[in-house]
Amino acid sequence: MIAISNEFRCGDWANVSRRFAALAGSDGARWDERVVVDGAPYFRKWRGTASCNPDLAGCLRGFGIVQLAIAGLYASDCVTATARDALGRGFRVTALSEAVADRNDATRAPALERLREAGATIAATEFERSSSL
Secondary structure (H helix, E strand, O other), X not given: OOXXXXXXXXXXXHHHHHOOOOEOOOHHHOOOOOOOOOOOOEEEEOOOOHXXXXXXXXXXXXXXXXEEEEEEOOHHHHHHHHHHXXXXXXXXXXEEEEEEOOOOHHHHHHHHHHHHHHOOEEEOOHHHHHXXX
């Protein structure tokens, strides 16, 4: 696992729409204690896509990673931007659909569909499969 999180500097334009909620060192940039990331390599991002951090691709390639399983917040923006960039860099991408959030299900579903159309695999959980029958 690799952990990636928003950590903006005070002047970063991308944090304005977040009302500066994810300033580096603030509560808004901290991981929820229920998410276990012990020992995972950590990368900060300051734009929608995690690839804005140039160290991330080097780490992935250094570990020999060619396929990514992506989970995260804001399917319409950050998850999509990160997945599309990864696809463009030659990685295979799987979005873990139940671990991807958005403003609501009405915006989440089309974002996941656009990712599928862009070449990502969308992995549905047993819950999602059984509830759609």
